[in-house]
Amino acid sequence: MQKSKKVVVLGHFGVGKTSLIRRFVTNSFSDNYKVTIGVHITKKVVEISNENTISLILWDLEGTDKLDTIRNAYLLGTHGLVFVFDVTRPSTFEHLNNDLDIVRSKVPNTPLIIVGNKSDLVDLAELDVLFKKNSLSVDFVTSAKTGETVDDLFLKMATLLNEDA
Amino acid sequence: MLEKYKKEFLSQNVQFILLDEHGAVTESDDEIFKVSSGSLLPSLHPFFESIPSIDDLDENALDFFCVNLKFDNVDLIVDIKVKRKKECVLLSITDFTEHYNSYQSVAQSRNESIIKTELTVLKNLELEERERFKNQFIQNFSHELRNPLTSVMAISDILNDTNLSTEQVKMLDFLKVSAKNLHLLIEDTLSIGMIDAGKMNIQNKRFSLKDLFDLLSFTYGNKIKQKGISFNFIWDDKLPTEVVGDRLRLYQVLENLLNNALKYTAQGSISFEMNLNQKWANKASVRVKVSDTGTGIHENNLSAIFESFNRVETDEKIKGTGLGLTIVKNLLHLMGSEIKVESEKNKGSTFYFDKVFEYQIGGLKSNPLLEKPEAQKTKPKKNSKKYKVLLVEDDESVQLSLFKILLNTKQFHVDLAYDGNLVLQEVVNTNYDCILMDVNLPNIDGDQITRLIRDFPFKNVKNIPIIGITANAYPENIQEYIKAGMNEVLVKPFQKEAFLETLYKVLK
Ligand SMILES: Nc1nc2c(ncn2[C@@H]2O[C@H](COP(=O)(O)OP(=O)(O)O)[C@@H](O)[C@H]2O)c(=O)[nH]1
Ligand SMILES: [Mg+2]
Numbered sequence: 001m002q003k004s005k006k007v008v009v010l011g012h013f014g015v016g017k018t019s020l021i022r023r024f025v026t027n028s029f030s031d032n033y034k035v036t037i038g039v040h041i042t043k044k045v046v047e048i049s050n051e052n053t054i055s056l057i058l059w060d061l062e063g064t065d066k067l068d069t070i071r072n073a074y075l076l077g078t079h080g081l082v083f084v085f086d087v088t089r090p091s092t093f094e095h096l097n098n099d100l101d102i103v104r105s106k107v108p109n110t111p112l113i114i115v116g117n118k119s120d121l122v123d124l125a126e127l128d129v130l131f132k133k134n135s136l137s138v139d140f141v142t143s144a145k146t147g148e149t150v151d152d153l154f155l156k157m158a159t160l161l162n163e164d165a
Numbered sequence: 166m167l168e169k170y171k172k173e174f175l176s177q178n179v180q181f182i183l184l185d186e187h188g189a190v191t192e193s194d195d196e197i198f199k200v201s202s203g204s205l206l207p208s209l210h211p212f213f214e215s216i217p218s219i220d221d222l223d224e225n226a227l228d229f230f231c232v233n234l235k236f237d238n239v240d241l242i243v244d245i246k247v248k249r250k251k252e253c254v255l256l257s258i259t260d261f262t263e264h265y266n267s268y269q270s271v272a273q274s275r276n277e278s279i280i281k282t283e284l285t286v287l288k289n290l291e292l293e294e295r296e297r298f299k300n301q302f303i304q305n306f307s308h309e310l311r312n313p314l315t316s317v318m319a320i321s322d323i324l325n326d327t328n329l330s331t332e333q334v335k336m337l338d339f340l341k342v343s344a345k346n347l348h349l350l351i352e353d354t355l356s357i358g359m360i361d362a363g364k365m366n367i368q369n370k371r372f373s374l375k376d377l378f379d380l381l382s383f384t385y386g387n388k389i390k391q392k393g394i395s396f397n398f399i400w401d402d403k404l405p406t407e408v409v410g411d412r413l414r415l416y417q418v419l420e421n422l423l424n425n426a427l428k429y430t431a432q433g434s435i436s437f438e439m440n441l442n443q444k445w446a447n448k449a450s451v452r453v454k455v456s457d458t459g460t461g462i463h464e465n466n467l468s469a470i471f472e473s474f475n476r477v478e479t480d481e482k483i484k485g486t487g488l489g490l491t492i493v494k495n496l497l498h499l500m501g502s503e504i505k506v507e508s509e510k511n512k513g514s515t516f517y518f519d520k521v522f523e524y525q526i527g528g529l530k531s532n533p534l535l536e537k538p539e540a541q542k543t544k545p546k547k548n549s550k551k552y553k554v555l556l557v558e559d560d561e562s563v564q565l566s567l568f569k570i571l572l573n574t575k576q577f578h579v580d581l582a583y584d585g586n587l588v589l590q591e592v593v594n595t596n597y598d599c600i601l602m603d604v605n606l607p608n609i610d611g612d613q614i615t616r617l618i619r620d621f622p623f624k625n626v627k628n629i630p631i632i633g634i635t636a637n638a639y640p641e642n643i644q645e646y647i648k649a650g651m652n653e654v655l656v657k658p659f660q661k662e663a664f665l666e667t668l669y670k671v672l673k
Contacts, residue, residue: 038231
């Protein structure tokens, strides 16, 4: 049977979690913001190499700035984590390192990818400065709107999980 | 009744499903959706793919709240309980779609408004930052303009004293007006910079508001009527005539507003009003209003008009710097008031503000209408003696123009020094009557040289009058130079008269 891995996508509300998944799964985007409540689960089969595929079960969680309140049931059996923030809204990354500590303590020893989304709205050179200033180490800078590096991000996760298993 | 509802609720909203140890459906009551026995739930929805297998479950139920499920064409939002029973897994699924949907719309408006507020705050910060950067840049830039402008103004004055044809006199007048405008612009920039840097102090002195009103009504009344526009001015007799405040800054604000009205109005009328809002104890709130029937401002541009150098809807025929309204806004802000504007494109604009003044009940009339007339101008000394002047200045254009002015009077011998280090040597060797000292010099600054000179042991050197010349126009700069021992300080650009006046003043 095909390997299937649970990947939880989390971060503050409005950062583009739902949009990233939508871009990845259906290659589409909408400017309209529909607040996610609870959890949406979608699945996509990713081809890592010839005849080596893995299916990602993507858990799109309701955004929150209080990560310690995320229900444990949602996180149970998680194989990979994607933490998304919005590069245009400091409130979504001001406490990033602290947020990540909470996530790591809730789900230890799990691959974690840090994503700054909405790159289409800012100057990339400015971003470098911003990340340095806030001492953020960011794995991917994406735009769900243009699709930039969205596939790369999920492919990276798939690769990590494939190695893991 | 209750039982009926309870039954209805239970039967319609909860579905029970049993799975065997391999995860295949053995039983389902199909209350919410259909599942055939023997089927695997993950094929129905990926949620079920990540629920733990029977070996990983214990007796305690696992609760998944608010799970969005989508089958075929139905969107459901449900709570799912997963519980291990002896040899099987029991799922209970409760449909809360309606409940969660109403929660969704609450969360929707809450999140949207939080994000909107956040972005507005950010945008404002960005605007402020941009404005600060722009002003700083312009400050620096206008500072650099002071030297060339000094020579333009000086040379124009010198030209004026030569034999010119009528045509040339006309052109020279143009030149002078342009130089003067440029000068005003630089001073306006300085005002903005001072307000920005918190260097502008607001005075609280008693003055006659009524006299100020009359003065402005008189001067602007004339200008406005000359343009063929009618002018109304209304003074509310209930207002106290004397108030406590900053007359000069208020004057600056009103002048800018009236100038603006005059500039952007081609026909119709302009009105200038001061009315009483209310009085209490020894305070009075005054509504000050300037309105016109001019070009008006489009609604979309209203917020931008107070930004510096932002002349919206620029009409090339109308001259202006775009600084006036920024100054108005900033000065009023300093005075604890706020400029407001109502405008309609092609109809006209009304600018107004409310200002609270303290006043003395039954206060005596004291201050005269105008500030004291300027001190009597110093006339050139009428004697045959030639003065020896040392000009210390590294900017060649300023050097040349001052040199010319001095020589033209035929009363001065002028020596030049470019470099601060040479000055001390020069003053010992020659008996100078005066030193004209630029402040920004290579190697050593003018104020430092002044200190060294003032510390000299020889009386004739120690007491030489020194006039500082500087492009640094902040009051604190000037104070510092005076403290260093300069007798007078001239701020670039200056006109020939002012320059000579100051010079004669310090000469014995
Ligand atoms: N410009 C831009 N907008 C985005 C991007 N990603 C998401 N958005 C917008 O941001 C809002 C919130 O996105 P959503 O995916 O619902 O955020 P979530 O709350 O994290 O799931 C929506 O209006 C999206 O259209 C992006 O990469 N660029
Ligand atoms: Mg979402």
